[in-house]
Amino acid sequence: MVALSQEHLVTGADVPARRSSQPSFDQLFRLASLGSALLVLIVLLGIIGAMIYGGLPAFREFGLGFITSSVWNVNEDQYGAWVAIVGTLSTALIALVIGVPLSLGIAIFLTQLCPPWLKRPVATTIELLAAVPSIIYGMWGLFVFAPLFANYVQIPVSNIVEGMPIVGTILYARTPSGVGILTAGIILAIMIIPFIASIARDILDQIPSVLRESAYGIGCTTWEVVRNVLLPQAGVSIIGAIMLGLGRALGETMAVTFVVGNANRLSGSIFDPGSTIASRIANEFNEAIGLQLNALMALGCILFLVTFAVLVLARLLVARVKVG
Amino acid sequence: MKILSYAVAAGLAVASLTTTASAADITGAGATFPFPIYAKWAEAYYKETGNRMNYQSIGSSGGVRQIRAKTVDFGATDAPLKGEDLQKDGLVQFPAVMGGVVAVYNVQGVGSGQLKLTGEVLADIFNGKISKWNDARIAQANPGVTLPSASITPVYRSDGSGTTSVFTTYLSQVSEGWKTGPGAGSSVQWPVGQGGKGNEGVAALVKQVPNSIGYVEYAYAKQSSIPFAQLQNKSGKFVSPEAKTFQAAAANADWKSAPGFGISLTNQPGDEAWPITAPTFILVPKAPEKPEQVAEALKFFDWSFRNGDQMTMDLDYVPLPGPLKDQVRATWTSEIKDASGQPVFKQ
Numbered sequence: 001m002v003a004l005s006q007e008h009l010v011t012g013a014d015v016p017a018r019r020s021s022q023p024s025f026d027q028l029f030r031l032a033s034l035g036s037a038l039l040v041l042i043v044l045l046g047i048i049g050a051m052i053y054g055g056l057p058a059f060r061e062f063g064l065g066f067i068t069s070s071v072w073n074v075n076e077d078q079y080g081a082w083v084a085i086v087g088t089l090s091t092a093l094i095a096l097v098i099g100v101p102l103s104l105g106i107a108i109f110l111t112q113l114c115p116p117w118l119k120r121p122v123a124t125t126i127e128l129l130a131a132v133p134s135i136i137y138g139m140w141g142l143f144v145f146a147p148l149f150a151n152y153v154q155i156p157v158s159n160i161v162e163g164m165p166i167v168g169t170i171l172y173a174r175t176p177s178g179v180g181i182l183t184a185g186i187i188l189a190i191m192i193i194p195f196i197a198s199i200a201r202d203i204l205d206q207i208p209s210v211l212r213e214s215a216y217g218i219g220c221t222t223w224e225v226v227r228n229v230l231l232p233q234a235g236v237s238i239i240g241a242i243m244l245g246l247g248r249a250l251g252e253t254m255a256v257t258f259v260v261g262n263a264n265r266l267s268g269s270i271f272d273p274g275s276t277i278a279s280r281i282a283n284e285f286n287e288a289i290g291l292q293l294n295a296l297m298a299l300g301c302i303l304f305l306v307t308f309a310v311l312v313l314a315r316l317l318v319a320r321v322k323v324g
Numbered sequence: 325m326k327i328l329s330y331a332v333a334a335g336l337a338v339a340s341l342t343t344t345a346s347a348a349d350i351t352g353a354g355a356t357f358p359f360p361i362y363a364k365w366a367e368a369y370y371k372e373t374g375n376r377m378n379y380q381s382i383g384s385s386g387g388v389r390q391i392r393a394k395t396v397d398f399g400a401t402d403a404p405l406k407g408e409d410l411q412k413d414g415l416v417q418f419p420a421v422m423g424g425v426v427a428v429y430n431v432q433g434v435g436s437g438q439l440k441l442t443g444e445v446l447a448d449i450f451n452g453k454i455s456k457w458n459d460a461r462i463a464q465a466n467p468g469v470t471l472p473s474a475s476i477t478p479v480y481r482s483d484g485s486g487t488t489s490v491f492t493t494y495l496s497q498v499s500e501g502w503k504t505g506p507g508a509g510s511s512v513q514w515p516v517g518q519g520g521k522g523n524e525g526v527a528a529l530v531k532q533v534p535n536s537i538g539y540v541e542y543a544y545a546k547q548s549s550i551p552f553a554q555l556q557n558k559s560g561k562f563v564s565p566e567a568k569t570f571q572a573a574a575a576n577a578d579w580k581s582a583p584g585f586g587i588s589l590t591n592q593p594g595d596e597a598w599p600i601t602a603p604t605f606i607l608v609p610k611a612p613e614k615p616e617q618v619a620e621a622l623k624f625f626d627w628s629f630r631n632g633d634q635m636t637m638d639l640d641y642v643p644l645p646g647p648l649k650d651q652v653r654a655t656w657t658s659e660i661k662d663a664s665g666q667p668v669f670k671q
Contacts (some may be wrong), residue, residue: 074484075507142525147532175477177518177533262482262519273518275482283521286383287484287510 048304055298058291066298072264072280079295081302083264087181087274088306091256092249094185094270099192099249100242106193107200108226123201130194138258141187146178146259149186154178154271173271177261182270184260188252192245199241203234236318243314250307253278277303348620353380354387354400357486357541358421358604362400364635365628372631377624384486384510391415391607397617399607402486403510404586414610416659417584418652419603420625422574422642424542425491426552426565426600430530431457433470436551440465440562443498443555443591443599449537450478451501452516457535465556472535479529479538482519484511490602491539494590498599539600542570543640557599558591565598570642572596574603579648585655601642608660615662622656622669629653 058079059066069080110123154176161167173180207230215229231238261273262283275283277299288296352362359381366377382390384401391399392413400420410417427446429439441449445461448454454461457471481488489510496503506512518533520526523544530538530550537553542565545552554562563569573592579585589601606625612618629652633643644652656669 071513073513074511075509075513142528150532175475175518175533175536177477177529177536179518179529257482257521258525262521263517264513275519279482283483283519284511287385289385289389 048301051297051301051304055294055301058294058298059301061291061294066295067302070264070266074284074292077291079292079298081277081299083266084275084277084280084299085302085306086266087260088250088276088278088303090181090270090274091184091188091260091276092246094182095188095192095249096242096246098186099189099245100196102189103193103196103241103245104200104238106197107204108230110197110201111204112222112226112230123198126194126197128194129190130198134191134252134255137187137191138255141183141255141259142179145187146183148178149183150176150178158271169268170270172269174269176271177273179259179261179273180269180271181260181267181274184256184274184276185270187255187259188249191252191255192249195248196241196245199244200234200238203237203241204230207233239314239318243310246310246314247307250310251278251303253282257282277306348616349376349378350397350617350621350624351378351380352387352398352400352606352621353382353390353396354607355384355402355486355604356381357402357423358400358641360543361421361632361636361639361641364639365624365632368631368635369624369627373627375620375624377621383484384489385484388607391609394609394613397608397614397621400604401607402602402604403489404582404584404588404603404605405607406586407583410584415584415607416610416655417586417605417607418625418655419579419585419644419648420606420628421636421644422570422589422601422603423640424565424570424573424598424601424642425487425494425539426542426545427537427539427555428527428530428545428550428552429537430533430551431535432472434551436549437554437564438466438469439551439553441553441555443494446553446555447495447499447502449476450480450495450514450517451499451505452478453501455516465562474535477533477536478514478517479526479533479536480514480517480519481511481522481526481539483521485522486510486602486604487523487539487541488512490588490590490600493588494600497591546640555599557595557597558593559595559597561595563596563598567637567640567642569596569598570601571645573598573601574642574645574648579651585648585652603644610659611661611663612668615668618660619668619670622660626653626669 062069062079065080067081067085070082071078071080072083106126110119114122154173157171158173158176161171211229211233212225215225220228256276257279260275260279262275262279263273264275267274281296281299284292285296359379362377362379366379370376379400384403387399387401388405390396405415405417427441431439441462442465445454445465448461455475456473457476458473462471489508492502492506492508492512496508506514518529520529520538523540526538526540527544527548527550530536540550552565554564556562572594573589576592576594576597577587577589579587581587584605585603586605589603591599592601608618608621629644629649636643653669657667660668662668
C-alpha cells in the first residue's frame with residue numbers, strides 16, 4: 001500500500017513538464033471531438049431547416065390537405081402527397097415482408113447450419129449485394145426483371161384471381177407491364193437483404209456459444225435452438241437491423257423510380273403502377289419551378305418525418321422489449 | 325536526341341501557351357432534348373478552334389433558372405419564354421435546332437408506319453376515352469389493318485420534360501377535351517397509363533408492354549427501332565416522321581410572329597408538315613455583364629449554324645432553314661449590346 005502510493009507520488013513528481021502540456025491538449029482534443037459531433041448535428045438541422053423553409057409555402061397553401069389530397073396537378077398548381085405517401089409505405093412494407101424472412105434465413109444458415117467451406121462465398125455474395133449501385137438495380141429491374149415478372153407472375157396470377165373477391169382486386173393486373181408497386185417492393189427487398197442479413201449474422205455470432213451448446217446438450221433440435229434460444233437472445237438487435245433496412249427502403253430513389261410505374265393514382269392492386277415520395281422528387285425536381293418546387297420540398301419534409309417516426313418507433317419497441 | 329526532346333518540349337510549351345491564350349471556355353445549361361447535338365457541335369468546334377463549350381443538360385427550367393442567375397453564359401429551353409418574361413429578365417431568345425416527337429407503339433402484327441392516327445384519336449387514347457385498339461375510331465383510319473381487341477396502355481414521361489411539353493401542347497391544339505382536361509405542360513396529370521423515366525424509360529416500357537403506346541423524341545425512336553405511327557396533320561394528310569416532314573413544318577412558320585422566335589411548330593399547315601415538330605431555344609442576356617463570354621457563345625452558335633447541319637441531320641435533328649439563321653444573326657447584332665452600346669456579335 002505504502003509502496004504503491006509512494007510510487008504514485010514519485011511518478012507524479014517526475015513528470016510535471018509533460019503534465020503541464022496535457023490539459024491543453026486534452027482540451028483541444030475534447031473540443032475537436034465535440035466539434036465533429038456538433039457538425040453532424042448542425043448539418044442535419046440545416047437540412048431540416050432548408051426543407052421546412054422550402055416546403056413552407058406549400059404547407060401554407062394547402063394546409064393539412066397537402067397530406068390527405070391525392071391530386072398532383074402541375075398545370076393547375078394543385079399538390080397533394082397522399083398517393084406518394086401510400087406508395088412509399090406500401091413498397092417499404094412489401095420489401096420488409098419479403099426481405100426480413102429471407103435475411104433471417106440467410107443469417108441463421110450462415111451462423112448455424114452452413115458448412116465452413118461455403119460460409120465465405122455466401123457471406124461475400126450477400127455483402128456484394130450491398131455494393132451494387134441502386135441505378136443498376138433500377139435498370140436490371142426495368143429491363144430484365146419486369147418483363148419476366150409480367151410474363152411469369154402477373155399474367156398467370158391475374159388469370160387465376162380474376163373475378164375473385166379481394167384477391168381479385170389486390171393481385172389483378174389491368175395492364176401486365178411488369179412494373180408497379182409490387183415490383184418496386186421486390187427490388188427494394190433485394191436491396192435491403194444485405195443490410196439486415198449481415199447485421200443479423202453478426203448478432204447471432206455474438207451470442208455466447210455456451211448458451212447454444214447447453215441447449216443442444218439437453219437434446220434440443222436445431223429448430224428449437226434457433227426458435228427458443230437464439231432468436232429471443234438476438235431479438236432486440238434484430239429489430240434494430242430491420243429498422244435500418246426499412247430506413248433504406250423508405251428513402252430509396254433511383255431503383256424505385258425505374259420500376260414503380262410513376263402514376264399518380266391510388267389503386268387497390270399491388271400490380272398497378274404508383275409512385276413514392278422519393279421517386280416523385282427524382283422525377284420532377286429537374287423541371288420544377290415555383291409552387292411545384294415548394295411542394296417537392298414539402299414532400300421531402302414528409303419523408304423526413306416518416307423516416308424519423310419509424311426510427312422513434314423502433315427505439316420505443318427496442319426499449320419495451322428490453323424492459324419485458 | 326537531346327535537341328529533339330528540347331524541340332518537343334518547346335513545341336508543347338508554345339502549344340499550351342497558345343491554347344491558354346485562345347481558350348475561351350463557354351458554359352451553357354438547360355434542355356436535355358438537344359444535348360446530343362450541342363455536345364456533337366461542341367466537340368467539332370473544339371477540334372477546329374480549340375475553344376471549349378461545356379453544356380450541362382439539367383432540364384429546361386434549370387436552364388432558365390441558371391441564365392436568370394447569370395451562372396452560365398447561355399441557357400437552353402425547349403419551351404419558349406413569353407415576350408414579357410424575356411423583357412423582364414433582359415434575355416434574348418433564339419432557336420438553335422428543331423426536332424420531332426413521335427408516337428411509338430407495340431401492337432402485335434402492326435409494323436412501323438402501318439398505324440395511322442388522327443390528333444384527336446391520339447388525345448383520346450391518352451385521355452382514356454379510347455381504351456381498346458379495335459375501337460371504331462382507330463379502325464376508321466386504318467382500313468385493312470387488323471387491330472386486337474386488347475386494352476391500350478398509354479406510356480408517358482414521368483419526369484418533367486420538354487418532350488412532354490411539346491406533345492401535350494399538340495394534344496391541346498387538336499382536342500378540346502385534352503385542353504380542358506390535362507392541358508399542356510412539362511408534366512401533366514395523366515388520367516391513365518404508366519410513366520417511364522426519360523426517353524429510355526418510355527421506350528423500354530413500350531417495348532415490353534404489349535398493346536402500349538407512348539411518345540419519344542424522333543431520334544430516340546429511330547435509333548431504338550420502335551414502330552412509330554403516321555399522324556394526320558392540319559391539312560388532313562397522314563405523314564410519317566422524317567427529316568422532310570419536320571422541315572415542311574418549319575417551312576411555313578411565321579417566326580417573327582412571337583417575340584424571341586417563340587413560336588410553336590406543332591400542328592402547322594402544309595401537306596407534308598409533321599404535326600409534332602418543335603424548335604428548342606437558347607437564351608442569352610441582352611446587356612451581358614461579361615460581353616466577351618456571350619460573344620464567344622454566339623460565335624459558337626454561328627459556327628454551328630454554318631458547319632453543323634450535317635451533324636444535325638446525322639443525329640436526326642432538323643437544322644434551321646437558312647433565312648431563319650440570318651434572322652437570328654440579325655437579332656444578335658441588333659439586340660445584344662455591351663455597356664458602350666456596341667453589338668457584342670460581329671460577323
